[in-house]
Each structure stands twice: as structure tokens, then as C-alpha cells.
Amino acid sequence: MIFLVIGWIILLIGLLFLLFPAKEGSRLYGYRSYLAQKSNLHWHYAQKMSSRFFLLCGSCMVVIGSLLKYTG
Numbered sequence: 001m002i003f004l005v006i007g008w009i010i011l012l013i014g015l016l017f018l019l020f021p022a023k024e025g026s027r028l029y030g031y032r033s034y035l036a037q038k039s040n041l042h043w044h045y046a047q048k049m050s051s052r053f054f055l056l057c058g059s060c061m062v063v064i065g066s067l068l069k070y071t072g
Helices: 002-019 040-071
Strands: none
């Protein structure tokens, strides 16, 4: 059950990052890392890739959670 709930949360965060990417460096919103803060090009690339990663991980967790819930 926890995989299912957390998977949906991560999937929603990925959708949020995909639909509304962070425009510039922010402490509250967006994927921040040392390399992402080097330039604007790096920042936008990191935002795009992190949203895809969140979507992939969230989808995998939802599938695993569903399988665990329905197979017992």
C-alpha cells in the first residue's frame, strides 16, 4: 500500500515539474544541484530530466504497488 501511495505522490510531483518547470534558481521549487546552478542552460536541462525521472520512478512504484496490493 505504501508503494502505491508514495508512487502516486512522486508521479504528481513529476507532472507538476513537467507542466510548470522552475524558470530560474529557487530554494523552494525545482531540482537544485551544484551542476544545475552553473548556467541557465544547465538549469533548464536539469529541470527537464528531473521531471522525467520523477515520472518514471512514480510510474514504477505505482505498478509495483498495484501488483503487491492485488496479488497479496
